[in-house]
Amino acid sequence: xxxxxxxxxxxxxxxxxxxxxxxxxxxxxxxxxxxxxxxxxxxxxxxxxxxxxxxxxxxxxxxxxxxxxxxxxxxxxxxxxxxxxxxxxxxxxxxxxxxxxxxxxxxxxxxxxxxxxxxxxxxxxxxxxxxxxxxxxxxxxxxxxxxxxxxxxxxxxxxxxxxxxxxxxxxxxxxxxxxxxxxxxxxxxxxxxxxxxxxxxxxxxxxxxxxxxxxxxxxxxxxxxxxxxxxxxxxxxxxxxxxxxxxxxxxxxxxxxxxxxxxxxxxxxxxxxxxxxxxxxxxxxxxxxxxxxxxxxxxxxxxxxxxxxxx
Numbered sequence: 584x585x586x587x588x589x590x591x592x593x594x595x596x597x598x599x600x601x602x603x604x605x606x607x608x609x610x611x612x613x614x615x616x617x618x619x620x621x622x623x624x625x626x627x628x629x630x631x632x633x634x635x636x637x638x639x640x641x642x643x644x645x646x647x648x649x650x651x652x653x654x655x656x657x658x659x660x661x662x663x664x665x666x667x668x669x670x671x672x673x674x675x676x677x678x679x680x681x682x683x684x685x686x687x688x689x690x691x692x693x694x695x696x697x698x699x700x701x702x703x704x705x706x707x708x709x710x711x712x713x714x715x716x717x718x719x720x721x722x723x724x725x726x727x728x729x730x731x732x733x734x735x736x737x738x739x740x741x742x743x744x745x746x747x748x749x750x751x752x753x754x755x756x757x758x759x760x761x762x763x764x765x766x767x768x769x770x771x772x773x774x775x776x777x778x779x780x781x782x783x784x785x786x787x788x789x790x791x792x793x794x795x796x797x798x799x800x801x802x803x804x805x806x807x808x809x810x811x812x813x814x815x816x817x818x819x820x821x822x823x824x825x826x827x828x829x830x831x832x833x834x835x836x837x838x839x840x841x842x843x844x845x846x847x848x849x850x851x852x853x854x855x856x857x858x859x860x861x862x863x864x865x866x867x868x869x870x871x872x873x874x875x876x877x878x879x880x881x882x883x884x885x886x887x888x889x890x891x892x893x894x
Contacts, residue, residue: 622666622674623687623690624678624683624686624687624690627674627675627677627678628678628683630674630675631675631678631679633660634657634671634675639654639656639657639659639660640654640655641653641654641655642654642660644663673696673700676703677699677703680703680710681699681702681714682714685714685719688719688722691722692722692723692724692727693724694724698728698731701731701732701735702731704735705734705735705738706738709734709737709738712734713727713730713731716730718730819849823842826838826842827839827842
């Protein structure tokens with residue numbers, strides 16, 4: 584494509600020494616791209632340098648229509664080279680990750696971008712084993728690809744295990760947070776109840792109700808004690824009857840005497856308790872009430888009257 588005088592004049596006016604040097608680099612890169620598909624390591628280094636120093640900015644170039652344009656982005660620069668920005672960035676990343684020697688070897692044996700991408704994802708230690716391994720030195724493509732696949736599978740399993748551990752830890756944290764939240768809620772509730780109990784209205788309310796509650800509790804305790812004592816008395820009677828049933832006639836008197844002594848001892852103990860409690864109990868009246876006698880005993884007032892009449 585021939586340039587007219589005006590276009591040449593525009594280019595000459597806008598071209599500096601740096602522009603000329605950069606154009607020479609571009610010419611070297613584009614010249615080899617016509618006869619091969621892969622960009623060499625040397626070309627990648629040139630492109631990486633241009634990207635790093637941002638020399639592409641302000642570059643004056645002719646587009647496909649012969650129009651003079653100014654390059655402002657690295658993507659425009661890559662398009663002028665006839666390559667995509669993604670492919671160029673991947674080549675630069677491979678160079679910085681693997682180094683010149685391995686990248687040149689990978690190009691010679693035909694290692695693809697997919698294999699290089701898997702190799703980049705490996706840990707530094709595993710990647711170093713492959714790069715410095717015998718397969719690379721022997722340029723054994725099949726062995727190298729198999730080794731990359733094996734290491735990638737191992738890396739995927741380790742990553743899956745670590746991911747599961749992270750999931751489990753997160754689940755544990757959620758569970759612990761829930762338990763802690765429940766405990767805090769319970770503590771807050773208890774604290775609220777304690778604060779409420781310490782409030783003046785609650786204290787006054789308890790002061791009014793506590794005597795009644797104490798009295799009711801005392802009555803309940805007394806009822807329980809009475810029931811217990813009556814049950815014990817019943818067991819005593821049943822036990823005495825059981826003993827008498829199996830006692831021979833010649834021993835009957837002694838057994839009855841023993842039962843009587845025990846019974847008297849119990850009643851004496853009860854009488855002492857009644858006395859200590861200042862309770863007036865007429866055990867004789869309880870055992871033999873007046874109305875059971877054949878001849879009723881006259882009341883005290885009647886006896887007093889008769890005495891006075893006799894006087």
